[in-house]
Amino acid sequence: MEVKENVWERLGKPKYVLAPMVEQSELPWRMLSRKHGVQLCFAPMLHSQNFVQDRKYRKEFFTTCPEDRPLVVQFCGNDPKIILEAGKLVENSCDVIDLNLGCPQAIAKRGFYGSFLQDEWKLIFEIVKTLRDNLTVPVSCKIRIFEDLTKTISYAKMLEEAGCQMLTVHGRTRDQKGRLTGIADWNQIKAVKENVTIPVLANGNILIYQDIERCLKETLCEGVMSAEGHLHNPYIFDNQSPPVWEPALEYLDLSQQYPCPLSNTRGHLFKLCYHVFSLPENESIREILAKGQNRNDFRNAIMQLKEKYLPYHMGQLPWNNNQNDYNLTLPPWLCQPMIRVIQKSNLVELETNEELNKSKTDEKEGLKCEYKLCKKCCRSKCYLEIADCLGHRILIKTKKKLSRHKEGI
Structure with a gap:
């Protein structure tokens, strides 16, 4: 009887995982996350057909370095041969190839990939089996749940049978996005974990460090993946809520060491400074970042925030939140999650x-x-x-x- 390799163990038993995010889990952000508790990183989702056909696309959207390990590279697509060809181009630069079966966005619907493949089990089986049979690295999948728990479990079992060696389960349905995001269902994730033999990573509802430990305990999964929570606080796995200028300046240094598009850097800084930039009193500083033409302009905006709020952070000036109704548990200059309002x-x-x-x-x-x-x-x-x-x-x-x-x- 063949003994199945445990991919999670091969990767070093990572409990803390950075999610694949288009234009937001690029190399400098991954290197920042690795310095602050992340044990496994996913590169941004790559479109398999573009990756195969366009050398410029490959060069722009996939960069790595020797220290960027362990690394999972995720592809989207619906053609087994094309996805395999894309995987072959990166299998020597990563540790796992992942199939995106979870993207719920309209672009995925138009391209017929991500979560819009989730009813095409025969096609998915063929894709996973093709990758498993022909790649030199393990194959994993990232999925969303169905409303029907039994269907989710059957789906996970089908993927395991096809050759999936590690599974990430986002505990939301395909329709739970945008203003309808709602709460991820950890019970469904736990049910998947109890019904497959491969390692399972849990994704969804990770806003603060305490969510990580609670998720591991409640779902019984090997690891926890964070996406938006990590964007707002890249020190989340370190159980810290630093002032925004600390990760911002650290990331700016890394984005110069590992060059990436300026738009990526701007986007990360807006996420980090979301709460402090939401205050009318900081509109002029926000404009510097919005209109900045280079990373020196970005650094200028961050340094202005630091100079403004460091005296409060150090206790040199009193901070009276009662006079400033920011509706935040923590002071606005500290990294903290963005809480989505559940729509009635x-x-x-x-x-x-x-x-x-x-x-x-x-x-x-x-x-x-x-x-x-x-x-x-x-x-x-x-x-x-x-x-x-x-x-x-x-x-x-x-x-x-x-x-x-x-x-x-």
Whole structure:
């Protein structure tokens, strides 16, 4: 009887894992994460067909270095031969090839990959088996759950039978995204773990360090993967909530040592500084980062934040949160998660209205929001509560307008 290799053990038994994120788990961010507790990194999702056909795409979107191990490279696609060809191009530069079966975005629907393959079990089986039979490195898969637990378990078993050697389970369905993200179902993840023999990584609801330990205990999984929680606090696996300038400056140094697109760096800094940049008093500093043309401009913005808040952080000046209603548990200059508001059914109903859907999230305008919300959420709040927001220029003068929207007029 053949003894199956335990991929998780081969990788060094990593408990703390960085998720694959398009344009956000690039090399300098991975190197930052490895310095602060991450034991296994996923590179950003790569489109298999583009990777095979376009040398420029390969050079721009996949970079690594000898210290960037252990490393998982994730591909999306729907053609077994193309995905295999893509995997062959990187199998000497990584430790595992992963198949993306979890992306819920519209681009994945148009391209027929990610979670939009999850009903095509015959095709998925062929892809996984082709990779397992022909690659020199192990094969893993990242999936989302079904609403039906028994279907999720059957899905996981099918992947194991096809040759998947490690499975990451995101405890949300394909429809749980954006304003409908909701809470990940750890019970489903646990059920998968109990019904397969391969290692399982849990993904979803990881906002603070205590979530990591609780997730490991409740799901019985070998490891925990973090995506958005890590973007807002790259020290999460170190159980620290540092002032934003510490990881920001460290990352800026690494992004110069391991060059990446300027847009990646800007995006990371906005995530790190999300709470402090949401304050109207920091709009001018935010503009420096938004309009910056190089990393020196970015560094200037971060240093201004440091100079402004370091005296409070060091206790040299008193911080009176009662005078500044930021609605945060921690002071705004500390790394902390972004808490998504769970939408109520009547709010979702309103947001499906064609007129309301015309307004998209606008973080910059949100700086002046009286309720500290993005434009879409503020508009919904104003209609629901008959409230005005001068910052977003949403003025509701009568209950008549609310009733008209509810009636779909």
